[in-house]
Amino acid sequence: MPQALSLFVGQKLKGLLAVERAEDLRALAELIEAGKVTPVIDRSFALGDAPAAIEYMHAGKARGKVVITI
Secondary structure, eight states: OOOEEOSSSSSEEOOOOOOOOHHHHHHHHHHHHTTOOOOOEEEEEEGGGHHHHHHHHHTTOOSSEEEEEO
């Protein structure tokens, strides 16, 4: 699979194939419901502030996921 350069960060992008299995999804759902899996959200930005969010990520300041709210 060919590689592409990301427009937003200095990393190469590669394709990934994943097979979703019902058994794995049930196990993941159980972990989430038990509170054992929690996403780390660094900051949320409004859709109108998306350029600032991209700049924030590009500067390497993000220590978790950066969320764009619509």
